[in-house]
Amino acid sequence: xxxxxxxxxxxxxxxxxxxxxxxxxxxxxxxxxxxxxxxxxxxxxxxxxxxxxxxxxxxxxxxxxxxxxxxxxxxxxxxxxxxxxxxxxxxxxxxxxxxxxxxxxxxxxxxxxxxxxxxxxxxxxxxxxxxxxxxxxxxxxxxxxxxxxxxxxxxxxxxxxxxxxxxxxxxxxxxxxxxxxxxxxxxxxxxxxxxxxxxxxxxxxxxxxxxxxxxxxxxxxxxxxxxxxxxxxxxxxxxxxxxxxxxxxxxxxxxxxxxxxxxxxxxxxxxxxxxxx
Numbered sequence: 001x002x003x004x005x006x007x008x009x010x011x012x013x014x015x016x017x018x019x020x021x022x023x024x025x026x027x028x029x030x031x032x033x034x035x036x037x038x039x040x041x042x043x044x045x046x047x048x049x050x051x052x053x054x055x056x057x058x059x060x061x062x063x064x065x066x067x068x069x070x071x072x073x074x075x076x077x078x079x080x081x082x083x084x085x086x087x088x089x090x091x092x093x094x095x096x097x098x099x100x101x102x103x104x105x106x107x108x109x110x111x112x113x114x115x116x117x118x119x120x121x122x123x124x125x126x127x128x129x130x131x132x133x134x135x136x137x138x139x140x141x142x143x144x145x146x147x148x149x150x151x152x153x154x155x156x157x158x159x160x161x162x163x164x165x166x167x168x169x170x171x172x173x174x175x176x177x178x179x180x181x182x183x184x185x186x187x188x189x190x191x192x193x194x195x196x197x198x199x200x201x202x203x204x205x206x207x208x209x210x211x212x213x214x215x216x217x218x219x220x221x222x223x224x225x226x227x228x229x230x231x232x233x234x235x236x237x238x239x240x241x242x243x244x245x246x247x248x249x250x251x252x253x254x255x256x257x258x259x260x261x262x263x264x265x266x267x268x269x270x271x272x273x274x275x276x277x
Contacts, residue, residue, distance in 0.1 A: 019179045019251065022258050029182050031162045034102060034212050038109050040094055040121040042130050049073075056088060057123075059096045060108065069139030069147070071096065071130060079108040083115045092119040098147045099126025100214060100241050101154050102161065124212075125239045132238055149244045152253035155216060163213045165204060169228065170219045174247055180254065181218065181247065189219075189228050196228075197235045204237065215240045222246030 048055050057074035059066050066076040074096060077085060082093075093112070095105045105122045112120045123130070128147040131137055137144055158164060166184035168177045177184055185203045190196055207213045215237065217224065222245040232240055243250060 019176050022180075022254050023261065026254050026257055027179065027182060030160050032160050033162055035106065036212065038106055038120075038122050039124045039212070041124050042133055042135060045094055045123060046135070054092060056091045056093050057096055058082065058088075058093050059127075060105065061097050065098075065143070067139070068143035069127070069137050071127065072136060072138050079104055082108060083111055083117075089115075089117050093117065094121055094123050096123045097126050098150075099123075099128035099130075099239070100148075100150050100216075101158060102212070103157060125214075128241065129239055132233065132240075148241045150216065150241045151244045152250040155243060155250065156253065156257075161212075163207055165207060165213065165215050167200065167203065167215060167217050168219065168247075169217055169224075170247075174220050176251065177218075177247055180251055184218075189225070193231055197231060200232070200237065201235070213239060216243055217241070218243035218246050218250070220247050222249055 045055065045057070057071055059070055059074045059076050060079040060082075061076070062078070063076060066074075070076070079095070082088070095108060097105060102122065109120045109122060125132070126147075127137060127144075131144055131147060166181050168174065168181065168184050168186045169189040170177070170186075171188050171190075177186075187196065187199045187203060204213070204215065217232075217240060222243060224242050229240075229242075245252075
């Protein structure tokens with residue numbers, strides 16, 4: 001829950017705050033760097049497994065998601081519980097989630113190293129990138145297809161990290177996108193597939209050598225044509241995710257956060273009232 005951010009007076013009631021009424025602190029993107037030393041590529045994991053090296057793949061997603069689809073041979077342990085699994089201290093661990101939310105895994109890496117764990121790393125791109133490379137995942141096919149669909153809350157938690165590229169594929173860029181998704185590029189998805197792929201690759205060109213580049217695609221409603229996903233995959237563009245519920249879903253999330261802040265700040269003002277008993 002977000003605390004301590006100022007809310008301007010005179011907000012509309014209910015869940016209908018306009019983008020201009022959402023506090024700038026909820027919209028600003030302040031760049032943070034990731035630590036590439038934490039990462040291991042799918043190719044490196046495969047090579048070590050083929051060499052019969054002792055490698056423990058730890059999927060930190062919740063049990064329901066794990067049971068739906070997973071890498072064969074991986075085990076399911078929540079990130080917060082790993083430090084208590086002392087029998088893993090001497091093992092070489094690779095932490096896995098869907099591939100977008102690195103921050104929780106980076107925190108888990110640090111906690112485990114501080115607790116004396118031998119070797120801990122994060123699978124680059126997680127399950128989504130593993131699947132993009134055509135590597136085997138067992139479980140429900142529909143769950144696999146949903147691995148690259150990112151809820152607004154997860155995007156919000158990751159929005160400040162460098163090399164996260166936001167791309168609006170709406171036919172006409174939504175006027176709200178520039179305020180709600182700051183720094184987003186407009187690459188409209190058109191029937192001219194070569195032009196779309198060319199424009200998308202041009203946007204990504206400046207970041208093509210970064211090991212931590214992720215692409216978050218969005219439009220107004222979060223309904224993305226299967227043909228677009230296939231096209232992007234065939235073009236060899238990796239670590240691509242799609243914002244679940246699109247811009248409208250993210251706006252609704254921000255509106256709720258703003259109202260929560262407004263309520264909390266109102267309570268603080270009441271508590272500070274000198275005339276109150």
